[in-house]
Amino acid sequence: MNAPVGNRNLMRAMNRSVVLNMIKTRGPIPRTDVARLTGLSPATVSGVTAELIAEGLIFEKAAGDSRGGRRPILLALNPTAGYVVGLKLAEHQVVGALTDLEATIVTTYTSPLVDAALETVLDALAHVVTTLTTQEQVPKDKLLGVGVGLAGIVEGTRGVLRYSPIFGWRDVPFADLLGSRLGVPVRIDNDVNTFTITEQLFGAGQGLRDFLVVTVGRGVGLGLVVNGQLYRGSKGGAGEFGHTVIDPEGRTCSCGNRGCLETYVSDPGLLSLAAEAVSRGELDASANDMDSLLALANGRDPAAQAIFAQAGERLGRALANLINVFSPELIIVSGEGVRAGRWLFDPMREALSRHTMSSLAEDTRIQIETWEDGAWARGAAGLVLDELFRSPIHRGELTSTAIGVR
Numbered sequence: 001m002n003a004p005v006g007n008r009n010l011m012r013a014m015n016r017s018v019v020l021n022m023i024k025t026r027g028p029i030p031r032t033d034v035a036r037l038t039g040l041s042p043a044t045v046s047g048v049t050a051e052l053i054a055e056g057l058i059f060e061k062a063a064g065d066s067r068g069g070r071r072p073i074l075l076a077l078n079p080t081a082g083y084v085v086g087l088k089l090a091e092h093q094v095v096g097a098l099t100d101l102e103a104t105i106v107t108t109y110t111s112p113l114v115d116a117a118l119e120t121v122l123d124a125l126a127h128v129v130t131t132l133t134t135q136e137q138v139p140k141d142k143l144l145g146v147g148v149g150l151a152g153i154v155e156g157t158r159g160v161l162r163y164s165p166i167f168g169w170r171d172v173p174f175a176d177l178l179g180s181r182l183g184v185p186v187r188i189d190n191d192v193n194t195f196t197i198t199e200q201l202f203g204a205g206q207g208l209r210d211f212l213v214v215t216v217g218r219g220v221g222l223g224l225v226v227n228g229q230l231y232r233g234s235k236g237g238a239g240e241f242g243h244t245v246i247d248p249e250g251r252t253c254s255c256g257n258r259g260c261l262e263t264y265v266s267d268p269g270l271l272s273l274a275a276e277a278v279s280r281g282e283l284d285a286s287a288n289d290m291d292s293l294l295a296l297a298n299g300r301d302p303a304a305q306a307i308f309a310q311a312g313e314r315l316g317r318a319l320a321n322l323i324n325v326f327s328p329e330l331i332i333v334s335g336e337g338v339r340a341g342r343w344l345f346d347p348m349r350e351a352l353s354r355h356t357m358s359s360l361a362e363d364t365r366i367q368i369e370t371w372e373d374g375a376w377a378r379g380a381a382g383l384v385l386d387e388l389f390r391s392p393i394h395r396g397e398l399t400s401t402a403i404g405v406r
Contacts, residue, residue, distance in 0.1 A: 015040060019048045020057065021389055023075050024102075025206065028061045030072035049075060056081040057101075077101060082144040083136075085129050086381030088191060089121065089150040091166050091218075096128035097377035098136055103202045103385060107136055108374045116167050118177075126181045143184050147383030148174070149191035149376055151219065155236040156189040156383075162236060165254065187383040189232075191376055192239055195334070196223025197230060198382030201389060204332055204367055211330040212322060214241065216315070216337030216344075217371075220262045224326070241322075242266065246314060261318050265311045267337060273310075277303050290339070297343045308343035315344070316351025323356045323364050334369040 018038050023029060026037065035045045052058045061074040079100040088095040092113055098106045109131050111124050129146055132138075152164040159175025179186040189197075196213040199205040205213070205225060213223035220242030224231040232238050242262030243255050250259025251269070263269045267290050274293050277283035283303040287293035296304035319331060337344070345368060353361065 015044055016048050016051070017389070019045060020052060020077075023049075023052075023058055024077050024389060027058075028074035028076040030074055032072060034075065079104065082142050083133075083138050084144050084381040084384040085132055085146045086194070086377040086379065086383070087125055087128060087146065087148045088376035088380055089125065089148060090376075094121075094124050094128050095374065095377045096132050097374045097381060098132040098138065099378060099381040099385075101385065101388070103198055103378055103381055105374050105378055107132060108377065109135070118167075118169060118172065121167070122178055122181060125178055129182055140184070144388065145185035145187065145384035146178070146182060147194060147380040148178065148186065148188040149194035149380035149383070150188065151191055151221075153235075153237045153240075154188055154190045154193075156187065156193070156232065157236075159186070159188055161188065185384070185387075187387070189380075189383055190221070190236065190239060191379065192221030192223045193230060193232065194383050195376065195379035196225060197386050198379045199223075199332060200225055200230070201382055201385060204330065204369070208329050210326065210328045211332065212326065212328045213332045213334065214319065214322075215335035216265060216333065217267055217335040219266050220315075221335075222322075226326070241318070244318065244321075246318065261314065264314050265318075265337075270307055270311060273307050274304070277307065290336075294340060294343070297340075305343055308340055309347045312344040312347030313351045316348035316353075317355050319348070319366075320352050320355035323352075323360050327360050328364055330365045330367060332367050332369055334371055334375070336371055338368055338371050 018040065019034060022034050022038055026033070031042065031045050031049060034040070034049070035042045038045070049058065053060065056078055058075050059078045061076050079102040082101055083106070084099050086097045086099060094111045094113065095108065096110070097108045100106060109128055111128050113124055114120055125148065133143055150161065150164065151166055153162040154160070155162055159173060161169060161172040161174040163170050175186045175188045192213065192215050195215065196205070199213055205211045208225070209228045211225050215221040222239040222241030224239060242265070243253065243257065243260045245257060245259050246261050246264070247259030251263040252258055253260035253263045264273070270293060271287060271290070274283060274287040278286050283296070283301065285296060287296060287304070293304055293307070297308055322328075322331070349366070352366070
């Protein structure tokens with residue numbers, strides 16, 4: 001008996017995803033190796049690759065080394081088959097990045113925010129998209145979509161910003177509002193989730209089933225990949241790592257609680273601690289920003305070094321709790337705060353070693369990633385690329401990929 005049409009469509013979409021991802025991660029690669037590594041039949045691989053070539057997503061490269069007989073034709077992803085714009089919405093500006101299909105940044109553009117009104121912000125986001133695509137002469141049919149990363153609780157599947165701690169907005173249908181301005185698909189998510197998705201597709205998390213991303217900077221965020229899937233929680237609220245309480249009688253947090261990790265480890269938290277050290281006469285020079293505080297630490301100021309050391313110890317303890325709960329293969333630590341370097345991370349590693357169960361500690365690798373301009377925006381672009389490369393069985397789709405190259 002023939003399989004139902006829906007099942008056949010799902011199978012074709014799954015085969016397409018498997019082949020496309022194999023070429024993305026292993027390419028340039030011959031068809032025979034695609035078939036061998038995926039377990040698909042040569043006929044299936046030939047059919048799928050013919051479709052992908054016709055759509056311009058992949059292309060045939062010069063022949064590879066011969067193993068005896070005719071040299072194989074290699075298949076590779078065509079990164080310029082389409083483009084994506086990623087946007088990072090920050091408190092005072094919008095940072096945009098135009099990327100290709102490999103999440104390589106082509107160009108960036110930053111626009112200040114005149115005010116925090118919703119309409120003003122949407123106009124600024126649309127302006128950045130238009131500027132980027134105009135500068136690089138990207139036709140609209142090659143713009144696959146726009147991804148937006150922002151702080152707060154985001155229900156990405158519905159495109160709804162449930163709560164923005166920066167702007168105070170609640171239950172805003174953000175993706176629809178911006179999409180109606182641009183006329184292209186728009187996806188939104190918490191900014192740490194967008195960064196995590198891009199690490200999974202193209203970065204250190206590629207091929208891993210269980211890993212975490214911790215970002216340190218203006219806040220402290222967490223992205224969780226469990227069994228190969230990004231974990232968002234029931235309505236997008238997972239990952240508020242910075243608001244885990246480490247001292248119930250501690251410092252007051254912007255969220256209203258006391259003793260949140262963020263109040264001791266984030267940039268604003270560190271600067272607040274520095275101001276208190278100045279008032280006590282422990283820190284000779286005031287530190288108005290992170291660069292000046294770091295300069296004091298590099299200049300061997302013991303009070304400045306102690307501020308970073310205490311933050312690193314608290315961060316290490318918190319990471320140990322994550323390892324004890326999740327036992328991930330990898331924890332990526334990134335964000336603007338990584339510029340603190342050894343002053344933060346040496347104490348972090350020491351605390352991590354002390355507080356992690358020994359049998360679990362050896363199973364988890366810690367990777368500190370340097371931070372580059374445009375990293376948040378590049379992460380937001382990953383939201384759209386995720387639609388292109390994600391298996392339909394994980395997107396709940398029964399027909400084909402949601403975003404196609406036209």
